[in-house]
Amino acid sequence: MGKKIQDPGLGNSSSAHAKRMMNSDGSFNLEHLNKPRRFSDAYHYLVNISWFYFFALTFLGGFLINAFFAFIYLAIGIEQITPTTGYLLNDFLNAFFFSSQTFTTLGYGALAPQGIASGIVSSLEAFLGLLLFAFVTGLLYGRFSKPKASVRFSKHLILRTFKEYNAIMFRLVNNRKSVMISPKISVTLALSKANGQGDYVNEFYALDLERDTINYLPTTWTIVHEIDKESPLFEFSKEDLSKQHGELIIMISYYDESFNQEVHQMHSYFLNEIQLDYAFVKAYYYNNDGKMVLDHKLFDAIEPVKS
CATH class of the missing domain: 1.10.287.70 (Helix Hairpins)
Incomplete structure (x- = not known):
């Protein structure tokens, strides 16, 4: 069933009407009431x-x-x-x-x-x-x-065939021209499920990734979670997966040479945002002079997977 983990700090309680835990800009979807102002x-x-x-x-x-x-x-x-x-x-x-x-x-x-x-x-x-x-x-x-990461996450979360199973994928790129040194990423799955008492609770899983760290990133990086027998998503079909009340909470950290220190950034995807049987269009290529070109207009481009 995958590596179930304890509450990472988001709370186990949920609701049938619960919205996403994290906004697309990396901020938590949290409203403070009666907070004293200083x-x-x-x-x-x-x-x-x-x-x-x-x-x-x-x-x-x-x-x-x-x-x-x-x-x-x-x-x-x-x-x-x-x-x-x-x-x-x-x-x-x-x-x-x-x-x-x-x-x-x-x-x-x-x-x-x-x-x-x-x-x-x-x-x-x-x-x-x-x-x-x-x-x-x-x-x-x-x-x-102020040290701040500038990572762009793909607009789309895709689900496609990968090796022997299916896999969830998204990709990211550095918005700056500098190289991301030793980027490392973690993805936590939060699933909201109804218990026997009629309440909703959150279950958290640390997803295994094809690669969770690389040495440097000058172009794009596609993050892959293979839905094999060890994945907490293995029990769901392609169609059922996008119907689950689940969220992928992502954190990436890397060394930024501009600030001479490690920076981080967070992002999230809802499972109902999954695009079935699509693949990312390659965003970089080589020109006639043999130089690698990264086309940022192609970063969010996807295309149907050929059967």
């Missing part, structure tokens, strides 16, 4: 969110801070910076522009504090601006320098 988690959050949300939060934060100080300048009197225009909106915009120049320590010279109160507020704002710019610079460096 300020110390802000750095971790800002380093890991997408670039779009990072810059959106940065610009929104800058706008709100400058708007806040603009209201303070209006409260103490816009005359301490520049003569009033007689219109609240125009005075607010002048205060906002002065706040922006002060916050960034730019200072064009056209607007300047002319009173004690405005001088104190602008000094505090300039100091706050220096602190926040240093903080954002540190975040930018942390985001760029």
Whole structure:
């Protein structure tokens, strides 16, 4: 029945309506409720969110801070910076522009504090601006320098004849031009089954692979699990296999020479995503000069297996 293993950390409890444990981007499909928020988690959050949300939060934060100080300048009197225009909106915009120049320590010279109160507020704002710019610079460096794998997994999970039996296959490639050194991979099968009490439980199996490690990877790597008599999937037919509530949870680790350390990445496939009797199209070939070419447009290409 295969190598059944203990819960790897995902939990044995399941449900008839349970969705995938892991999203396609490698993040766990988990929702936190009543989790206490701590300020110390802000750095971790800002380093890991997408670039779009990072810059959106940065610009929104800058706008709100400058708007806040603009209201303070209006409260103490816009005359301490520049003569009033007689219109609240125009005075607010002048205060906002002065706040922006002060916050960034730019200072064009056209607007300047002319009173004690405005001088104190602008000094505090300039100091706050220096602190926040240093903080954002540190975040930018942390985001760029954070070791991160860049592995592309095939869109398709295929099932085809392999040697004497059938086999499940998927493939991967390095999204960077650098070579993956000593990549190693593990695949865990999670099967959700109903027990005698009407509940659903997860059973976990460590799948044997044709190869789970290689020396280096300049092109593509097809991962193969042969469904032989030792496989936990041997009892299912081709058609029944794709109907099972099962998920392949994958983790690959390798040494990245860009970061000079080992990095890892996770991915998952649902068994109902299996493409029956298909094969991957070879994504690399040799050109007329004898040089190997890796065509990334062919990476996800599959074709029916000829009977």
